[in-house]
Amino acid sequence: MPTLFGKRVLLGISAGIAAYKSAQLARLLKKSGCEVRVVMTEGAQTFITPLTLQALTGEAVRTSLLDPEAEAGMGHIELARWAEMILVAPATADLMARLAHGHADDLLTTLCLASEAECVMAPAMNQAMWRHPATQANAATLRTLGWRLLGPDGGEQACGDVGPGRMREPDALIAELSMAPEDAPSSMAPEGAPSSTAPDVAPAVRDADTLRVTITAGPTHEALDPVRYLSNHSSGKMGYALAEAWARRGARVRLISGPVALATPPEVERVDVTSASEMLTAAEHVAAESDIFIGCAAVADYRAEHVAEHKLKKTDASETMTLTLVKNPDIVAEIAARSPRPLVVGFAAETRDVERYARDKLTRKGMDMIVANDVSQAGLGFGADDNAALLLWRDGDDTDSQALPPQPKTTLADAIVDRVLTLYAHRAPTAHD
Numbered sequence: 001m002p003t004l005f006g007k008r009v010l011l012g013i014s015a016g017i018a019a020y021k022s023a024q025l026a027r028l029l030k031k032s033g034c035e036v037r038v039v040m041t042e043g044a045q046t047f048i049t050p051l052t053l054q055a056l057t058g059e060a061v062r063t064s065l066l067d068p069e070a071e072a073g074m075g076h077i078e079l080a081r082w083a084e085m086i087l088v089a090p091a092t093a094d095l096m097a098r099l100a101h102g103h104a105d106d107l108l109t110t111l112c113l114a115s116e117a118e119c120v121m122a123p124a125m126n127q128a129m130w131r132h133p134a135t136q137a138n139a140a141t142l143r144t145l146g147w148r149l150l151g152p153d154g155g156e157q158a159c160g161d162v163g164p165g166r167m168r169e170p171d172a173l174i175a176e177l178s179m180a181p182e183d184a185p186s187s188m189a190p191e192g193a194p195s196s197t198a199p200d201v202a203p204a205v206r207d208a209d210t211l212r213v214t215i216t217a218g219p220t221h222e223a224l225d226p227v228r229y230l231s232n233h234s235s236g237k238m239g240y241a242l243a244e245a246w247a248r249r250g251a252r253v254r255l256i257s258g259p260v261a262l263a264t265p266p267e268v269e270r271v272d273v274t275s276a277s278e279m280l281t282a283a284e285h286v287a288a289e290s291d292i293f294i295g296c297a298a299v300a301d302y303r304a305e306h307v308a309e310h311k312l313k314k315t316d317a318s319e320t321m322t323l324t325l326v327k328n329p330d331i332v333a334e335i336a337a338r339s340p341r342p343l344v345v346g347f348a349a350e351t352r353d354v355e356r357y358a359r360d361k362l363t364r365k366g367m368d369m370i371v372a373n374d375v376s377q378a379g380l381g382f383g384a385d386d387n388a389a390l391l392l393w394r395d396g397d398d399t400d401s402q403a404l405p406p407q408p409k410t411t412l413a414d415a416i417v418d419r420v421l422t423l424y425a426h427r428a429p430t431a432h433d
């Protein structure tokens with residue numbers, strides 16, 4: 001394992017609220033035996049003073065390219081040559097953009113351009129700024145230019161948003177900097193993951209960063225009276241596994257959940273509903289802001305025509321009770337009928353003729369893809385931890401398919417995400433615009 005001891009580190013600080021963490025980072029770098037010199041952008045000095053960093057490093061802090069006094073000591077080109085590692089933390093969206101495009105309009109960007117040192121940055125910004133395609137393109141450019149990006153982490157942000165954009169914690173950065181770049185990613189949290197919960201089943205790939213995904217999950221409860229309802233055996237596990245898989249890939253996930261006993265996956269926005277009508281209202285509310293809509297919920301097809309105001313009483317006079325049921329709205333079909341509309345993926349829970357019924361639902365409900373599962377198989381489907389599926393999707397006038405063997409719902413969810421992403425990438429622009 002490479003050590004930080006004796007390394008000459010130039011710590012660059014740009015103008016983000018996370019700049020307060022840079023003080024701790026400077027302290028830990030010193031503690032690890034690094035020689036540390038600090039360069040701050042003008043904006044960074046509104047968040048933390050140069051004096052604080054000077055006190056922690058024992059070195060004068062550089063803030064200006066055109067500072068004759070500083071140039072009289074170690075000039076900026078000498079400083080660029082001195083550094084063995086440039087660590088920019090926090091790296092704001094603006095600084096990333098300037099570095100990605102080779103700007104040299106202040107001391108920090110000039111040093112980065114003039115140096116041949118190892119370059120590392122810890123991005124930190126609002127989650128929407130991080131997800132923005134411009135920032136993602138800049139991040140990709142920076143990686144091709146040789147920058148190593150550590151983070152950002154996900155979680156609650158200073159602005160009140162929740163999502164990827166938090167600067168990775170100083171002790172986690174020190175741990176990663178102590179590793180060779182090729183050793184670091186697999187054991188460290190991927191970008192956007194909450195700092196304390198590294199996922200255990202996921203590929204550390206963020207290929208859905210700009211997508212907004214809405215998922216329905218669990219059963220619905222259709223009231224008969226104040227104490228009884230119609231429902232089914234859905235536990236929500238499949239839909240929650242999908243929500244978690246999409247969030248891990250960087251998507252902004254909204255989970256519209258029927259009544260289940262599951263914890264909300266990290267980074268997922270959850271809306272709780274009870275009945276099919278409530279689920280439809282919630283789905284319609286966010287449909288226009290969704291790129292992908294996945295109907296995994298086991299929605300009750302019927303509800304009571306009249307919900308009794310008081311508990312229904314049994315009578316001695318009759319051995320039977322007749323309930324009149326009316327059809328519930330079909331949520332997936334309603335979302336698929338909108339224009340413009342998201343890419344729509346539904347599920348089919350079948351106990352026989354799985355493929356035939358699923359093909360029929362795919363067409364009849366106007367979906368782009370359907371995930372068919374045979375819920376008659378023991379240990380799979382409703383309530384189980386495992387599932388198997390047949391994916392069917394439209395390919396022009398034809399239908400294409402992929403069979404996914406029995407496996408944990410967590411890994412099945414990842415395979416479904418992969419297929420949906422491919423489908424989304426090939427989607428005709430007119431379908432979504």
Ligand code: PMT
Pocket residue numbers: 216218233234235236237238239276295296297298299300301328329330331332333345346347348349350361373375381382383384
């Ligand atoms: O929750 P788990 O215990 O993990 O179980 C997972 C599951 C078996 C529930 C899941 O894999 C599944 O198959 N979900 C869909 C169940 C279902 O209701 O299938 P369906 O064939 O009845 O409906 C077809 C599609 O239309 C589904 O996408 C469903 O969400 C949708 N639908 C159905 C009726 C309705 N009124 N509105 C709808 O949107």
